[in-house]
Amino acid sequence: MQQTATLDDLDINPRIIKALKRAKLLDFGQILSLSAPDLERNTTLSMRDVHMVHREVAKAVKKPAVISALELSSESCPDCHKIFNLSTGDGFIDKLLRGGILSKGITEVAGASATGKTQFCIQLCLTVQLPRAQGGLGGGAVYICTEDVFPTKRLQQMIGAFCKTIDKEFQKIQFGDQIFIEHIAEKEDLISCLKYRLPKLLQKNIVKLVVIDSVAALFRSEYHLSESTKRSKQLSSLGAILHELSSSSNIPVVCVNQVSDVINPSAKSHGKQVTPSLGLTWANLVTTRLMLTRTIYNVTIERSDTAGKVLDKYESAVRKLEAVFAPHLQKDCCHFVISSDGVKGILIQDTPD
Numbered sequence: 001m002q003q004t005a006t007l008d009d010l011d012i013n014p015r016i017i018k019a020l021k022r023a024k025l026l027d028f029g030q031i032l033s034l035s036a037p038d039l040e041r042n043t044t045l046s047m048r049d050v051h052m053v054h055r056e057v058a059k060a061v062k063k064p065a066v067i068s069a070l071e072l073s074s075e076s077c078p079d080c081h082k083i084f085n086l087s088t089g090d091g092f093i094d095k096l097l098r099g100g101i102l103s104k105g106i107t108e109v110a111g112a113s114a115t116g117k118t119q120f121c122i123q124l125c126l127t128v129q130l131p132r133a134q135g136g137l138g139g140g141a142v143y144i145c146t147e148d149v150f151p152t153k154r155l156q157q158m159i160g161a162f163c164k165t166i167d168k169e170f171q172k173i174q175f176g177d178q179i180f181i182e183h184i185a186e187k188e189d190l191i192s193c194l195k196y197r198l199p200k201l202l203q204k205n206i207v208k209l210v211v212i213d214s215v216a217a218l219f220r221s222e223y224h225l226s227e228s229t230k231r232s233k234q235l236s237s238l239g240a241i242l243h244e245l246s247s248s249s250n251i252p253v254v255c256v257n258q259v260s261d262v263i264n265p266s267a268k269s270h271g272k273q274v275t276p277s278l279g280l281t282w283a284n285l286v287t288t289r290l291m292l293t294r295t296i297y298n299v300t301i302e303r304s305d306t307a308g309k310v311l312d313k314y315e316s317a318v319r320k321l322e323a324v325f326a327p328h329l330q331k332d333c334c335h336f337v338i339s340s341d342g343v344k345g346i347l348i349q350d351t352p353d
Contacts, residue, residue, distance in 0.1 A: 005060045012056050019043040020053065028057050079250065086209065086252050087135025088120070089127045089162070092345020093321060096334045100127075100135065101252045102326075105287025106242050110257040110276035115292035116319050116338050117256045118148075121211045122155055123342045124254060125179050126162045128209040130170060137251070139208030140178030142198060144190065146217040150181045161341035180207070187218040187234065194241050202249045210245065214256035216277040232281040239285030257282075288326035294319050299346065301339050318348065 007017050007026060023042045025031050031039065031053065039050045064080065071077040085099035094100050101107050101124065109117050125143060130136030143150060155176065163171045180201065184190045190212075201207045215238070219231060246253045259274035276282075276289065283289070297318040303311050322333040336345045 010056045010060060012052060013049075016045060016049050016053060019045050019049075028061055031057050032061070082250065084132065084137060084250070085135075086124060086137055087127045087130075088343070089123045089135075090336070090343055090345045092334050092347070093336065093343070094135070096321065096323060096329075096332055098328060101254065102288060102328070103137065103250050103252050104246050105253070105327075106239065106246065106285060107252060107254045107288040107290065108257050108276065108286045109254060109290050109292065110259055111292030112259050112274060112294070115294055116336070116343060117292055118151065118213060119154075119158075119338050120292070120321075120343050121213060121254055121256060122151070122158055123162075124209060124252075125155075125211065126158065126175055128252075129173055129175055129178055130166065134166070134170065137208035139251075140180060140206050141209040141211060142180045142182065142201065142207050144182045144184055144193065144210070144212045146184050146190065146212065146214055149183070155179070157340060158342045165341075178206070184218075187238075190218060191238065191241065194238075194245065198245065202245070202251070207249075208251050209254070210242075210251060211254045212256065214258060215282070216256075216258040220258070220277060235278060235281050236285065239282070243285070255286075288329070289324040291322045291324050292319060293322070295335070297348070299337055301337060303340060318346070 005028075007020055010017065020026070020031070020043060025034075025039075025042065034042070036047060036050050036054065039045070039053065040047055043050070045053070065078065067077040067081055072081065072083075075082055082103075084103040085094075085097075085101065086103065087094050087100040088097065109120055111117050121143070125141040127135055128137050128139060128141050131138050159175045162175065182193060182197075184193060198207075198210065219235060242253045242255070245251070258277045260277050262273040262275050274293075276291070295318045298315045299318055300313050301316050302313050316337040316339060318335050318337060320333050320335055323329045323331060325331070334345055335348045336343055338344075
């Protein structure tokens with residue numbers, strides 16, 4: 001909410017302005033967030049005066065201009081309304097996601113251990129550095145680790161393979177130099193990083209992607225069952241900060257999440273059932289949820305040199321990426337493998353879930 005005016009600029013009785021100042025209600029957002037009975041109680045104003053305050057403050061708040069669907073599609077609208085797609089670096093997955101990860105909102109990548117969550121996020125850190133015409137956003141990435149040490153060796157391996165797949169003019173990009181890695185073990189440090197240190201990087205316009213790997217690590221073990229309300233409030237606060245960062249800078253925020261087993265005696269499926277951690281509170285904060293799982297199938301992958309000669313072959317587990325929910329996607333899935341080059345989509349016929 002943009003506030004360009006002050007209380008003194010409002011066309012209301014000075015007596016009412018005095019009452020608002022006496023109650024220390026100077027911010028328009030704070031005033032509008034209070035219900036009429038709460039505002040009446042805090043200021044001792046009449047209900048008629050309270051309704052007048054709400055009406056005049058709402059008028060004074062700067063509102064975004066109304067835009068048409070054509071302006072959105074042609075990107076002729078103001079920058080604050082534009083939504084871009086960040087390519088995942090793979091055509092199969094991009095097709096499922098209708099172009100890639102949205103530049104606004106929180107995208108959750110959930111899955112059990114060894115399903116490819118970190119590999120997927122590292123690949124995003126590479127594609128984001130490409131120009132928009134190539135599926136990127138033309139900037140670096142911030143990668144916040146809350147559990148394991150960042151896999152630097154794997155990053156270098158993927159950079160080498162990634163450079164072979166892009167046009168020669170982009171191979172001069174120093175992909176490793178534009179990934180800013182932060183290791184955080186406490187949720188208070190995470191909030192501090194997101195509120196104070198990260199905005200300084202965003203102001204320089206050198207960061208176009210934020211990855212948190214993972215959110216669940218900081219919120220699963222620090223609370224007792226009796227503290228569920230406290231955890232919900234802190235998760236909501238974290239979600240609000242992430243949405244503000246994404247919206248104000250128009251950058252994707254990707255959060256890795258773990259999964260928990262689902263105990264359902266009436267379920268007919270023999271497979272292990274899991275659900276993303278952190279419950280309904282976190283689910284309501286997520287814009288897009290992607291679920292990664294391992295299937296029971298394997299495929300043979302060949303590794304070749306630049307001349308096309310096969311150097312070796314190895315087996316790789318087939319994994320599934322499912323779009324669970326998103327504002328622009330139907331529920332669907334595709335399959336992929338993790339090779340030495342990174343995450344690669346594959347086409348498999350008649351494979352059960």
